[in-house]
Amino acid sequence: QVQLVESGGxxxxxxxxxxxxxxxxxxxxxxxxxxxxxxAPGKGLEWVSYISSSGRTTSYADxxxxxxxxxxxxxxxxxxxxxxxxxxxxxxxxxxxRYMILPGDAYRAPSDYxxxxxxxxxxx
Amino acid sequence: xxxxxxxxxxxxxxxxERATLSCRASQSVSSSYLAWYQQKPGQAPRLVIxxxxxxxxxxxxxxxxxxxGTDFTLTISRLExxxxxxxxxxxxxxxxxxxxxxxxxxx
Numbered sequence: 180q181v182q183l184v185e186s187g188g189x190x191x192x193x194x195x196x197x198x199x200x201x202x203x204x205x206x207x208x209x210x211x212x213x214x215x216x217x218x219a220p221g222k223g224l225e226w227v228s229y230i231s232s233s234g235r236t237t238s239y240a241d242x243x244x245x246x247x248x249x250x251x252x253x254x255x256x257x258x259x260x261x262x263x264x265x266x267x268x269x270x271x272x273x274x275x276x277r278y279m280i281l282p283g284d285a286y287r288a289p290s291d292y293x294x295x296x297x298x299x300x301x302x303x
Numbered sequence: 304x305x306x307x308x309x310x311x312x313x314x315x316x317x318x319x320e321r322a323t324l325s326c327r328a329s330q331s332v333s334s335s336y337l338a339w340y341q342q343k344p345g346q347a348p349r350l351v352i353x354x355x356x357x358x359x360x361x362x363x364x365x366x367x368x369x370x371x372g373t374d375f376t377l378t379i380s381r382l383e384x385x386x387x388x389x390x391x392x393x394x395x396x397x398x399x400x401x402x403x404x405x406x407x408x409x410x
Contacts, residue, residue, distance in 0.1 A: 223391065223401055223402070223403045223404050224340075224348065224391055224393070224401040224404075225401065226393075226398075226399045226400070226401070238398070240398075274347055274348075279350075279353065281353075281354075283334075287334075287336055287395055287396060288353075288395060289338035289350055289353040289393065289395055290348075290350065291350045291353075291359060291360070293347035293348055293349075294347060295346075295347055296347060
């Protein structure tokens with residue numbers, strides 16, 4: 180069965196850095212676009228970034244552009260999010276999610292499987 | 304950026320009743336790139352509907368989606384106890400954005 184397991188969250192000071200990981204299993208990881216989506220405590224969902232199946236194409240929300248970097252290692256079935264210059268407003272649960280494979284543009288797809296999330300807290 | 308506005312914010316209904324959730328977009332959502340997710344407390348979101356009207360794998364047929372352009376609807380024909388949750392719409396045609404959510408609570 181499809182499994183996505185995030186790790187790497189924790190408490191970090193404003194201006195600090197953190198690297199999140201997502202271990203994928205139960206499917207051919209290298210076939211799928213992947214994304215990070217976050218949810219601030221008690222708030223709604225916010226898409227953060229996606230990466231193509233090969234890793235060659237990435238996209239970011241304006242709120243994190245220039246501070247976050249998404250990457251993947253298909254040999255290790257792993258997705259990453261390097262976060263730097265962290266701010267209080269980056270505090271959230273970060274979910275790793277898989278894009279469905281549908282006809283048409285691969286990046287225009289909903290997320291059909293999600294991990295359980297990892298909490299990032301930015302506070303002094 | 305396409306802004307999605309969901310209404311109502313909270314829907315108080317009893318099991319067996321019909322739930323109708325609305326999602327309105329600030330601009331037309333191309334090719335019905337509209338999805339609905341269900342989220343229960345402490346859990347990750349679960350895909351319910353994609354392409355405005357297609358049920359995701361394992362979703363019971365009491366869930367249905369409709370709409371096009373700027374107006375979309377999620378209908379739960381007869382609420383079961385496990386359906387009480389927060390529902391989010393998402394457009395994925397132009398970047399991607401989520402609505403603010405509708406909470407379906409037990410009356």
